[in-house]
Amino acid sequence: MTNSPFTPGIAPARLDPAALDANFSDLHPPLDDHEALVAADRCYFCHDAPCITACPTSIDIPLFIRQIATGTPEAAAKTIFDQNILGGMCARVCPTETLCEEACVREAAEGKPVEIGRLQRYATDTLMEAGLHPYTRAPATGKKVAVVGAGPAGLACAHRLAMHGHDVTIFEAKPKGGGLNEYGIAYYKTVGGFAGAEVDWLMKIGGITMETGKALGPDLTLESLRDGFDAVFLGMGLQGVNALRANGETREGVEDAVEFIEDLRQTGDLGLLPVGRNVVVIGGGMTAIDAAVQSKLLGAETVTILYRRGRDAMPASTYEQDLAASRGVRFVFNAMPVEILGNGAVTGVRVEYTRSEGKSLTGTGETFDIPADQVLKAIGQTLEGAPEALQLAGGKIAVTGAGRTSVAGVWAGGDCASGGEDLTVTAVAEGRDAAEDIHASLMD
Amino acid sequence: MADLSTNFLGIKSPNPFWLASAPPTDKEYNVVRAFKAGWGGVVWKTLGEEGPPIVNVNGPRYGAIWGADRRLLGLNNIELITDRPLEVNLREIKQVKRDWPDRAMIVSIMVPCEEQAWKAILPHVEETGADGIELNFGCPHGMSERGMGSAVGQVPEYIEMVTRWCKQNTRMPVIVKLTPNITDIRYPARAAKKGGADAVSLINTISSITSVNLDDFSPEPSIDGKGSHGGYCGPAVKPIALNMVAEIARDPETAGLPISGIGGVTTWRDAAEFLSLGAGTVQVCTAAMTYGFKIVEEMKSGLSQYLDEKGITLDELIGRAVPNVTDWQYLNLNYVTKARIDQDACIKCGRCYAACEDTSHQAISMSPDRVFEVIDEECVACNLCVNVCPVEDCITMERLPAGTTDLRTGKTVSDDYANWTTHPNNPAAVKAAE
Numbered sequence: 001m002t003n004s005p006f007t008p009g010i011a012p013a014r015l016d017p018a019a020l021d022a023n024f025s026d027l028h029p030p031l032d033d034h035e036a037l038v039a040a041d042r043c044y045f046c047h048d049a050p051c052i053t054a055c056p057t058s059i060d061i062p063l064f065i066r067q068i069a070t071g072t073p074e075a076a077a078k079t080i081f082d083q084n085i086l087g088g089m090c091a092r093v094c095p096t097e098t099l100c101e102e103a104c105v106r107e108a109a110e111g112k113p114v115e116i117g118r119l120q121r122y123a124t125d126t127l128m129e130a131g132l133h134p135y136t137r138a139p140a141t142g143k144k145v146a147v148v149g150a151g152p153a154g155l156a157c158a159h160r161l162a163m164h165g166h167d168v169t170i171f172e173a174k175p176k177g178g179g180l181n182e183y184g185i186a187y188y189k190t191v192g193g194f195a196g197a198e199v200d201w202l203m204k205i206g207g208i209t210m211e212t213g214k215a216l217g218p219d220l221t222l223e224s225l226r227d228g229f230d231a232v233f234l235g236m237g238l239q240g241v242n243a244l245r246a247n248g249e250t251r252e253g254v255e256d257a258v259e260f261i262e263d264l265r266q267t268g269d270l271g272l273l274p275v276g277r278n279v280v281v282i283g284g285g286m287t288a289i290d291a292a293v294q295s296k297l298l299g300a301e302t303v304t305i306l307y308r309r310g311r312d313a314m315p316a317s318t319y320e321q322d323l324a325a326s327r328g329v330r331f332v333f334n335a336m337p338v339e340i341l342g343n344g345a346v347t348g349v350r351v352e353y354t355r356s357e358g359k360s361l362t363g364t365g366e367t368f369d370i371p372a373d374q375v376l377k378a379i380g381q382t383l384e385g386a387p388e389a390l391q392l393a394g395g396k397i398a399v400t401g402a403g404r405t406s407v408a409g410v411w412a413g414g415d416c417a418s419g420g421e422d423l424t425v426t427a428v429a430e431g432r433d434a435a436e437d438i439h440a441s442l443m444d
Numbered sequence: 445m446a447d448l449s450t451n452f453l454g455i456k457s458p459n460p461f462w463l464a465s466a467p468p469t470d471k472e473y474n475v476v477r478a479f480k481a482g483w484g485g486v487v488w489k490t491l492g493e494e495g496p497p498i499v500n501v502n503g504p505r506y507g508a509i510w511g512a513d514r515r516l517l518g519l520n521n522i523e524l525i526t527d528r529p530l531e532v533n534l535r536e537i538k539q540v541k542r543d544w545p546d547r548a549m550i551v552s553i554m555v556p557c558e559e560q561a562w563k564a565i566l567p568h569v570e571e572t573g574a575d576g577i578e579l580n581f582g583c584p585h586g587m588s589e590r591g592m593g594s595a596v597g598q599v600p601e602y603i604e605m606v607t608r609w610c611k612q613n614t615r616m617p618v619i620v621k622l623t624p625n626i627t628d629i630r631y632p633a634r635a636a637k638k639g640g641a642d643a644v645s646l647i648n649t650i651s652s653i654t655s656v657n658l659d660d661f662s663p664e665p666s667i668d669g670k671g672s673h674g675g676y677c678g679p680a681v682k683p684i685a686l687n688m689v690a691e692i693a694r695d696p697e698t699a700g701l702p703i704s705g706i707g708g709v710t711t712w713r714d715a716a717e718f719l720s721l722g723a724g725t726v727q728v729c730t731a732a733m734t735y736g737f738k739i740v741e742e743m744k745s746g747l748s749q750y751l752d753e754k755g756i757t758l759d760e761l762i763g764r765a766v767p768n769v770t771d772w773q774y775l776n777l778n779y780v781t782k783a784r785i786d787q788d789a790c791i792k793c794g795r796c797y798a799a800c801e802d803t804s805h806q807a808i809s810m811s812p813d814r815v816f817e818v819i820d821e822e823c824v825a826c827n828l829c830v831n832v833c834p835v836e837d838c839i840t841m842e843r844l845p846a847g848t849t850d851l852r853t854g855k856t857v858s859d860d861y862a863n864w865t866t867h868p869n870n871p872a873a874v875k876a877a878e
Binding site: 046 | 792798809
């Protein structure tokens with residue numbers, strides 16, 4: 001190994017393989033049996049529990065924890081999957097600190113919630129590692145449903161529809177199913193090929209066919225889907241990336257953070273992934289955090305997150321911010337890029353401080369430069385290529401009720417649809433609820 | 445620091461914390477460790493008559509139940525009396541008493557229900573210099589099937605008879621250890637007193653099966669797939685023991701009979717409760733077996749601090765709660781309380797609501813934003829909400845002052861004392877004096 005964190009420019013193998021393995025190991029190692037019992041003991045089995053209300057998929061958390069505490073994690077897993085068929089992934093990637101665990105009464109009591117996320121993983125891992133799929137299909141209905149996108153929304157929708165006896169075809173643009181679970185989430189949150197294994201496990205229900213390499217477009221139109229299927233569910237996520245609108249955005253070394261993360265997730269060898277000596281990540285969401293932390297873990301010497309507003313306004317949770325800070329990521333708040341510096345390749349970012357006045361943000365005129373070999377843009381994704389027939393709301397597919405679009409027989413859910421936070425767990429809830437609505441309308 | 449030194453039947457010990465007759469007091473090594481740790485006295489593990497040593501099982505002797513975080517709440521055992529030769533025990537008792545003259549040394553004895561057997565062993569024990577003897581009429585397993593232990597303790601006439609034999613054959617104070625495996629503890633206590641006992645100690649262990657193995661369907665502890673009832677002890681039995689101690693302390697026939705309290709004493713607080721109900725010393729076993737001998741430090745410092753804070757002596761604590769133990773019929777029916785929820789302390793778990801709504805009086809309301817409030821019109825003050833609330837002092841019972849209206853009954857609260865014996869609904873009501 002010749003490279004180090006101090007190697008100039010963008011270079012692979014800044015750390016040795018052992019260090020990379022350690023850096024990208026499980027962020028939260030699974031609980032062992034003893035730890036799970038101790039953690040489960042802390043649940044108060046609240047009435048109409050606040051954690052259930054806080055969960056977008058309304059998992060009966062006190063019940064599943066009681067099932068763990070009494071030595072039946074398989075039953076606990078069933079309780080979870082009944083509400084959230086991607087409960088295994090959600091146990092890993094949910095921002096529990098802003099959902100169930102924030103609502104936990106022991107957070108109020110002692111500032112230390114029950115470890116719901118890790119307990120959920122304990123239960124779901126137990127069942128999935130045993131290779132058990134606890135659902136069977138209802139008698140065939142003869143109805144066919146098309147699902148566009150094999151991300152969390154599409155998979156949840158497809159599974160629920162298949163369970164009700166419908167035949168489902170999923171059209172997925174990428175080579176693998178899983179959506180952001182497979183391509184867009186930090187490596188250390190879902191190690192060991194879990195995303196792919198989860199898709200395989202989910203498909204065990206039967207009645208679901210996945211056709212990869214197929215996206216909505218000239219070859220696969222909404223009209224043709226409506227003609228060929230009894231119902232259509234759109235869950236294709238957000239493919240577009242917002243532009244920086246700063247001079248020099250096209251310089252070599254400027255990259256979309258989602259692409260950087262996708263490369264990282266799909267690589268067979270972390271040592272082959274190039275990363276800058278000095279990395280600047282622009283944005284304030286989970287993608288920014290995931291890109292920044294992983295840059296640092298790959299061996300970047302300095303990583304800076306540039307966010308145009310204050311810490312309080314940052315979409316990434318305090319927990320995520322602390323995680324990044326603990327890995328050595330620096331935050332610069334109330335600052336926006338005004339120019340990507342360099343001559344061909346990036347050499348730095350010129351930054352201007354900002355001032356918030358109500359909702360509007362203006363530059364203060366004071367600027368400074370941050371050296372950078374690599375700039376990762378994480379300033380939000382947008383919907384691209386939505387069929388024209390569909391009404392949009394706020395740049396997303398407008399939906400009412402359980403994901404009904406403006407076009408009859410077409411439902412939508414997940415990040416591409418209006419409403420709800422752009423979270424895996426929200427997408428699962430939307431996909432599931434749309435499936436129930438589709439089922440009800442098909443069987444009417 | 446309050447003085448914790450104790451004089452029980454003339455037996456002096458630096459504190460009232462004794463180790464009960466059990467595995468921790470089976471041999472010199474353990475007892476010396478206990479004395480070094482600060483225990484005030486021990487009741488040496490029960491000696492049997494001379495002859496071939498007792499045989500124990502060679503599989504598990506203990507079973508347990510646990511609370512949250514595997515906190516041991518109840519322990520049961522199928523161990524028998526000492527399985528070491530009598531002469532070895534006697535030699536060690538003598539040595540330890542000689543080395544630790546300021547500590548109480550009581551010797552527990554269990555021999556067949558024949559006068560000759562007791563006559564034979566008593567001189568040997570006396571010769572050790574021990575301070576007293578404790579008659580084991582309590583052990584519910586193994587020995588009872590051979591006509592000893594609780595087989596004696598369940599028949600008041602036998603208790604009286606054996607106690608009398610002992611009193612006639614030794615100068616040592618005689619403590620009779622009672623079994624709780626009877627219907628009314630007062631009868632064996634009265635029998636002990638009649639036989640001349642200097643004191644009673646209670647409770648011995650409660651016949652129990654701690655659990656059943658759901659794979660091989662053996663009771664636990666399992667010996668080759670079979671189980672036998674054992675003797676139950678530990679924190680879980682404390683309420684049973686407290687009641688039995690109190691029953692003896694307030695029974696006119698046994699009032700004043702010294703009591704050594706046993707049963708789930710785990711902290712200084714437990715000990716203080718036993719003392720307040722009339723125990724002159726307490727005996728500890730399960731807590732020591734769970735945490736080791738060092739717990740006596742907390743017991744001593746805690747009891748001492750408590751006495752200082754209350755400004756009372758140990759003697760003043762002993763029996764202090766006994767006058768307040770009464771029969772249900774004498775409880776004041778004009779004492780009206782209502783549950784009160786401290787909204788600042790409430791963590792909104794809703795357990796009070798579930799308990800009241802599902803299983804009690806529908807006296808707690810729940811708002812959409814999870815504010816829980818007591819409905820005075822329905823609250824009978826049962827205390828269940830207090831008991832299930834995970835936050836201490838979040839829900840309390842507050843007395844309605846005289847003159848206010850109890851919204852449940854519509855009656856004005858009176859500060860007069862009135863009980864069931866004079867209640868109009870009681871067909872046997874005694875008419876109040878004109």
